[in-house]
Amino acid sequence: MKVSKIRGWYLVALASSLSLVLATLVHQAPYVARIVPLRSWHFSSHKSWKTEGKDELLQTVSYRGWDVRLAIINSYPAHDEVFNALIYTFGSIPGVRLELFLETLRFGSQDIIDDFQLNLDMANNSQPQMFMAGNATAPDIIVSSTCEVDSRTMHQQFDKLLERNQTYLFCVVHHADHWLLNDNIANSSLIKTWINSGKMAFVTLSNHTSQFLENQVIPTWALSSQIVPKLRVFPPIFPTWPKVQEETLSFALQGNYEPSRRDYNGIFEHLSMFLRDSDTNVTLRLVGSGVRPEVPAQLQQHVVFDQALNYPEFYDTLALCFAMLPGFASDTYYDRKASSTIPASVIAGVPVVGPQRLLETYTYLDRDDIWLQNEGETDIDVIGRVLKLDPEIREAKKQRVVAASRRLMQANKVSARQWILDALGTLGHDAS
The missing domain is CATH 3.40.50 (Rossmann fold)
Structure with missing residues (x-):
C-alpha cells in the first residue's frame, strides 16, 4: 500500500475517533526472525x-x-x-x-x-x-x-x-x-x-x-x-502505520508460546465449547514464537500460527483482528509484571478483552478502549458477543483505541x- 493511502487511512481514522470522543465527551515483544x-x-x-x-x-x-x-x-x-x-x-x-x-x-x-x-x-x-x-x-x-x-x-x-x-x-x-x-x-x-x-x-x-x-x-x-x-x-507506546484496513473475523493472542506465560489450554477449551454451538468461521491467530502448543483436532481449522514476523509485520497482523486476548497464565500480570500484550493492542489499534480488574491494573486504559468482560463471562464468551455486533460497531471500537494511542503518546x-x-x-x- 502506498504511504499516501496509509496516511489517508490514518486521517480518516483520526476523524472518526475524534467524533466519537466529542460525542461521548470523552508496556514481551514478539519473537521474530532476523x-x-x-x-x-x-x-x-x-x-x-x-x-x-x-x-x-x-x-x-x-x-x-x-x-x-x-x-x-x-x-x-x-x-x-x-x-x-x-x-x-x-x-x-x-x-x-x-x-x-x-x-x-x-x-x-x-x-x-x-x-x-x-x-x-x-x-x-x-x-x-x-x-x-x-x-x-x-x-x-x-x-x-x-x-x-x-x-x-x-x-x-x-x-x-x-x-x-x-x-x-x-x-x-x-x-x-x-x-x-x-x-x-x-x-x-x-x-x-x-x-x-x-x-x-x-x-x-x-x-x-x-x-x-x-x-x-x-x-x-x-x-x-x-x-x-x-x-x-x-x-x-509508539506510532506505526498499519498496512491493513479491512477487518477479518479473527482475534489474536501474542507472545512467547510458553504455557507459563499464556493459558493456551483454557483458551482452547473455551473456544471448542463456543464453536460447538456456533457456525461462525472465526480464527484465533497465535502471534509469537517458540514451541507451538498442541492444538486440539477440532480446532485445527480455526487456529493459525503467525511466526517469524518482523515488527512491521507483527503490528500489521494484529491490525487484521477485531480483538486481542491477554491470556494471562498467572495473576502476576495483575500485580508485579507489565504485560506486553496491553501496549501491543494500543499500538496496533486493536481492543483487548479484559475484566474490570484489567482496567484497575493498567490504568492508562479507559473503559471504552477494551472489550469489557462481564462477571461470569470467559474471554471467549466476549468474543462471541462481539461477533454479533455490526462490523461498523467493531470498527468504531478499534478507532477508539487509535485515539487512545494518540492520547498516550x-x-x-x-x-x-x-x-x-x-x-x-x-x-x-x-x-x-
Missing part, C-alpha cells in the same frame, strides 16, 4: 509527524542555551518495543540531543524508528562498550532501558558517571519482583549509591508495577528514612519533558 547490525545514530529532535500544533510538548528544552544530551542504553537483546517507545518519546522533544547505545536493532525495528521521522545525524559508533569510553563527555541524562541488566553489564560506565556527578539516571524496571532485597540487583552497591545520590528515578511500564515496587520492594531495602526513591510510569511526551526539567533541576541546571 537481527541486523545497528546503525550508529545520534538524533536531533524536531517536530514529528505525530505532533500537531504549538502546545507544551513542543517547547524546546535547554539550559544555558545548550541542547540536553540524553543517552538511551540497552545492553540486553530484548524489550525492543520499550526501547522503540523511549526513542520516539524522548526523541520528539525539541532541544534533546538523543544518543543510542545498543548492540543491535532487531526484527525490523530500524523500519519502525525510521518512520518516526526524527532528524537523524549519523555518528561513529553507538555500541554499549563505547559508552563513556576514554574521555567521553558525560550525558546530562541516561535512560537505562533494561536496568536489571544494564546496571550489571555496564557497571564500570555507571561508576564513572557517579564519580563525575554530572548525570541523572532513569532506571527502567521490567520485573519489579526481581528487585527484592535477596536479589543481586537490589544488593548492588551501584544502585544503592545512585539512589543515595538523589540523581535517579525508577521508571515502570504500568502503574501497578510502580505500586508493587513502592509497597512491596523498596521497604525491603532498608534505606535511610530521608531517602525516598522517585518513581515514574511510562506506558511503552502525547501524555508520554509531556511527562518526559517534565522529567527532563526535574532531572536538570536536580543537577543544578537552570533549565526551561
